[in-house]
Amino acid sequence: MGNTSSVIIVGTQQQDEVLLRQHLRDLVDIRAAEADPAKGLDLAKRQSAGIALLYLDHNPEAIFPLSQQVSHLHGCAVMIVSRDKDPEKILAAMR
DSSP states (O other): OOSOOEEEEESOOHHHHHHHHHHHTTTSEEEEEESOGGGHHHHHHHHTOSEEEEEOTTOHHHHHHHHHHHHTSTTOEEEEEOSOOOHHHHHHHHO
């Protein structure tokens, strides 16, 4: 894929993963996806991805702590995505 960023996706259900893959397939190298946030840190370490795309909607209680853990990995940027427009969750994701 040339100089595209490597990405992992964590916290999606199958329908959301398929949609994200369709939207991102020509932009980034999606290395792996994991529905269970409890396995997300291990996935991030194994894949050495440049970006961890963390899907907030299905398990925010697990995604927020995971975002902190993954952000401490050298070279991995965390992006939290959601369809939820709750202002409190948006602010929490920004912290």
